[in-house]
Amino acid sequence: MEGKNYINGTFVDGVSGERFESRNPARFDEVLGTFPLSSEKDVRNAVHAAQTAYDSWRHVSRIKRGEYLDTFTQLIKKDREELARLMARECGKGIVESRADVTEGIHMAQYVFGTVRMPHGDIVDSEIPEKDSFMRRKPKGIVAAITAWNFPFAVPLWLVCPSVVEGNTVILKPSRETACIGNTIAEYAHKAGFPPGVVNVIHGGCGDALVRHPDIPVVLFVGSNAVGSEIKKTVAGFDNKMAACEMGGKNAIIVLDDANLDIAVNAAVVSAFKTSGQRCTSASRLIVHERVLSEFERRFIEVTKRIKIGDPLDEDVFMGPVINEAATEKITMYNTLARKEGAEALLEGGRLTQDPYTKGYFMSPFVYRMHHSLSSRVLQEEVFGPHVAIIPVKDIDEAVEVHNGTGYGLTCAVITEDYRKARRIREDCEYGLGYVNLPSIGAEVHLPFGGVKKSGTGLPSGSTLIDVVTHRTAWTVNHAMEIKMAQGLTIKF
Numbered sequence: 001m002e003g004k005n006y007i008n009g010t011f012v013d014g015v016s017g018e019r020f021e022s023r024n025p026a027r028f029d030e031v032l033g034t035f036p037l038s039s040e041k042d043v044r045n046a047v048h049a050a051q052t053a054y055d056s057w058r059h060v061s062r063i064k065r066g067e068y069l070d071t072f073t074q075l076i077k078k079d080r081e082e083l084a085r086l087m088a089r090e091c092g093k094g095i096v097e098s099r100a101d102v103t104e105g106i107h108m109a110q111y112v113f114g115t116v117r118m119p120h121g122d123i124v125d126s127e128i129p130e131k132d133s134f135m136r137r138k139p140k141g142i143v144a145a146i147t148a149w150n151f152p153f154a155v156p157l158w159l160v161c162p163s164v165v166e167g168n169t170v171i172l173k174p175s176r177e178t179a180c181i182g183n184t185i186a187e188y189a190h191k192a193g194f195p196p197g198v199v200n201v202i203h204g205g206c207g208d209a210l211v212r213h214p215d216i217p218v219v220l221f222v223g224s225n226a227v228g229s230e231i232k233k234t235v236a237g238f239d240n241k242m243a244a245c246e247m248g249g250k251n252a253i254i255v256l257d258d259a260n261l262d263i264a265v266n267a268a269v270v271s272a273f274k275t276s277g278q279r280c281t282s283a284s285r286l287i288v289h290e291r292v293l294s295e296f297e298r299r300f301i302e303v304t305k306r307i308k309i310g311d312p313l314d315e316d317v318f319m320g321p322v323i324n325e326a327a328t329e330k331i332t333m334y335n336t337l338a339r340k341e342g343a344e345a346l347l348e349g350g351r352l353t354q355d356p357y358t359k360g361y362f363m364s365p366f367v368y369r370m371h372h373s374l375s376s377r378v379l380q381e382e383v384f385g386p387h388v389a390i391i392p393v394k395d396i397d398e399a400v401e402v403h404n405g406t407g408y409g410l411t412c413a414v415i416t417e418d419y420r421k422a423r424r425i426r427e428d429c430e431y432g433l434g435y436v437n438l439p440s441i442g443a444e445v446h447l448p449f450g451g452v453k454k455s456g457t458g459l460p461s462g463s464t465l466i467d468v469v470t471h472r473t474a475w476t477v478n479h480a481m482e483i484k485m486a487q488g489l490t491i492k493f
C-alpha cells in the first residue's frame with residue numbers, strides 16, 4: 001500500500017517527502033505499506049482544512065451528519081473480512097480477534113448513528129413558571145485523535161464517530177505500526193462523501209505538533225501512561241485545551257474461594273493472553289484466594305500450555321506475535337525482572353526463535369507466583385505482553401487491598417458465586433470497568449470506557465465521549481412580558 005495523508009478531502013503526500021514503513025510482525029521482512037512521515041507543516045495544513053470545514057459542518061443538522069456515518073458504516077460492512085485480514089497481518093492479532101475489532105468499530109458507528117434522532121439535551125425547570133431552560137450541546141471545534149496500534153480500527157472509530165456527529169471536525173493520527181488500517185479509515189470517510197476537511201488523517205511523527213497546536217481544543221489519546229502524562233502536561237499550558245486520555249492498566253482477575261473454577265480459568269486465560277496480553281484491558285494480575293490457589297494454578301497452567309501461538313491468519317491460533325522488536329525486549333526485561341524480584345516461575349516464557357517462529361516477534365506466556373508488594377516493579381508497571389502474576393490472598397479484604405495496590409485502575413473482574421462478595425468488589429475496588437464472572441476484556445461500545453488513577457483522566461470514551469467533545473450550554477427563554485428572575489432577584493424600574 002502506498003499510503004498518503006488525507007487532508008481537505010484529498011490524498012496528499014507529506015510536506016517533507018520522508019516516508020516510513022509498516023511491516024508484518026509475524027513476518028518482519030514483509031513490508032505492507034509506506035506512509036508519509038508527517039511534520040508540523042502537515043499538521044498546519046490539516047488544521048486549516050479542519051477549521052474551514054468546521055464553520056459549515058457545525059451548521060449541518062445532526063441527523064444529516066449522522067447519515068454520512070450511516071453510509072460510512074455500510075461501506076465498511078461490505079469489507080469486514082478483507083479489513084480483518086489486513087489487520088491480522090499488520091498488528092498480529094489473531095483473525096478471530098481482528099474480525100471482532102472491525103465489528104467493534106462498526107458497532108460504534110451504528111451506536112452513534114442511532115443517537116441522532118434521540119433526545120440530545122435536557123429540559124430543565126425554572127423557579128419562574130414563564131421561563132424555559134434547556135441544556136443544549138455544542139461542538140467544541142477541531143478534535144485531534146491519537147490512537148494506538150492494538151485496536152487499529154475500533155478505537156479510532158470510537159473517537160472519530162461521536163466527534164463528527166456532534167459537529168466537530170477531526171484530525172486522526174493513527175499509530176505508525178498500523179498505518180495501513182489507519183489509511184483505510186481515510187478511504188471510507190472519502191467514499192462516504194464526508195465534506196472535505198471534516199475527517200482528516202495524517203500519518204506518523206506529528207503527535208506532539210498536534211497536541212501543541214493552539215487551534216485544537218480537544219485531544220483524545222489512547223496509549224501508554226508515559227505518553228498520556230506528557231499530553232496532559234502539555235495541554236495544561238493552554239487556556240482552551242483539554243485531553244481525554246486512556247492510559248493502560250495493571251488489571252486484575254480476583255478469584256474468590258467460592259469461585260466456579262471453570263469460569264475462573266477461562267476468564268484468566270482470555271484476559272491474560274488474548275491479543276498476546278496487549279490490550280489496555282488485559283489482566284496481568286490474578287489475585288487468587290489461597291483456598292483455591294493450587295487447584296486454580298494447576299488448571300490455569302494446564303490450559304495455558306495448550307495455547308496455540310502462530311500465524312494470526314490461522315483460525316485456530318490463540319496468540320499471534322507481539323507488535324515489534326522493542327516489545328519483545330520490554331517483555332523479556334520484565335520476565336527477567338520478575339525472577340530478580342523473587343517471583344516463582346510456574347511457566348517459563350519468552351521469545352520464540354525456533355521454526356516456525358524465526359521471522360516474527362513471537363513470545364510464549366510467562367506465568368509466575370509472587371506475593372503482593374508495592375515496591376515490586378513487575379507488580380506495579382504495565383508490561384503489555386503475555387506476562388502474568390498469580391498473587392495469593394487470604395481473604396476478600398486482602399484481595400481488595402491488593403487490587404487497589406497499584407497506580408492504575410482500568411478493569412477489574414471478580415469470579416464468585418456470592419453476590420454479596422461481588423458487591424464488595426464493586427464498591428471498594430478502584431476501576432473504570434468492572435466484571436463479575438467474566439474476563440476483564442471485551443467491553444461494548446455503548447458503555448463508558450475509561451479508567452481511574454494512572455489509567456485515565458476521568459473522561460471516558462465509548463458512549464460517554466459525547467461529554468468530552470461537546471460543551472453543555474444552558475439556554476433560558478423568558479415567555480413573560482416582563483423580567484422575572486430566580487433567587488428573589490426580580491427588580492422593576
Ligand code: UN1
Pocket residue numbers: 104150151155222278279280281440441442443444
Ligand atoms: C484497548 O485495549 O485499548 O474491552 C481497548 C476491550 C476492548 C477494547 C480494548 N473492547 O478489551
